[in-house]
Amino acid sequence: MNTFLAALSSGTSRGAIFALVALGLVIVWRGAGIVNFAQMGQAMFSTYIASTLITNGNSYWIAFFVALISGAVLGALLDILVMRPLSNKKQSELLSSESMRAAVPVIASLGILGVLQALAGIIWAAEERGFPAPAKQEGFTVAGNVLPFTSFDLFVVSIVTVTLIITTLFFTKTGIGLAMRATALNQEVAKLSGIRTNRTRTISWAISGAASSLAGLLITPTSNLSPNSLDLVLIVGFTAAVVGGLDSPAGAVLGGFILGMVISFVTFYSTPEDVFLAILAVLLIVLIIRPRGILGSKDARRV
Template structure:
């Protein structure tokens, strides 16, 4: 096994791991603020990518402005999801709310197949060039380097936002205890709405990073959502740094497993990792067991 092949697998694993971690941040943000596992998270990203290609780019905006407009579109989708689907009868229970996201997943997927299914896959222009860059004796594509760079910047902005801004601190307070946060004067509904908007904007960003290399189709984000949940569980469902570490570990592990065994084992390997974590370390690497007195 050549060193260039190993290096290529490591780079691919890091890039994929960064994408899993970024989408995992969106999953955890919603889970921590609303206790809802949002199964429509990936479909919002897929819908945003189609909006980018079908509606935003044809307007003639500069490419970076079209990117930002797509992130805004994803945020609006998140706001609509919360206001229309979840805010209605919120006392129905967390399982009820989670099942609603499953229904939204089915609805968005069916609508995307109806409108764009015949022409898929679509080619999406990249923010970065298609050429390769020589790095330590092997070639790395600009898409890989750019994707890694954007993912790192977004993750850093996300963590800094939650640590140092007033809105971020309010979101952390709601995540810890919404009732206590409300008693301290935090507008919980407004904070949760903003959390959904930020999470869905992150999903749109991941979809825009994935689409140029994977081609845009109605099933674009399906494997990424599964792996984002796996990364979140691996790192700990209540830990933002944990999901970053979990995403990188998962990306590197599946890439090396595919190289050593077979590419057909990639998806199977993810399920094996998920089952092992749930069996051996249910709280995740950075999680702690929650004990409740009954």
């Protein structure tokens, strides 16, 4: 029973973080038609910035907000410097086929990931470092029993919930959010109705950058920080996004929690080595039974 509760609580807090990662992927996919494999590289980079600020004596919260902002700026920069020139090149022979139009941005994002990891290695050395949590990582005590749910877990779950509410409001209630949804639905029509699609694309990259930086800040206290330390989080986030539906923000959240639970229960009831095989199994099952994901729309881009 205790193992079950521990798995459940760890699954909830990890699931919240994976939901953020998946949400970041979904936002860029909807806004730009690209799966951004560099996303957790960006998050790693801004978490290093936060870590450096804290080491230099700044408070956690200053570092926290600087990291979010630098995540957003980095995301926007990558779109302007790499992805926008790339999408303007669609006339070139190599990009003339549909399959290559899908493949080439993925290759570019892998290049970005490589650059960010190498830069982080050069600037901040390769050795792992820890990253502080803003709340205690010991379980709550109720009537003398230590629960497996820590105040840091509570912090993670509540901050992710707030973020999800803000994102939903942004997409449904604001003009920019509406413009972004229109661009996601049909770029040509959006352009013709006067939406500056280049700008909405860049905003998608910025929001996604901030969301994944938040995920980076929340996950590093329980792991360690090194140039490659967030690679696995990206894999899980990608699987979560596919499970939920790559074009559905609500699906991303659902997928994140499903993956959090699967990973947590496999870790607690089997060995950590089985985690990857479990992720692979979940991914394959979803792709075979329901390739568009649980909440993905039917006419979404073909799988």
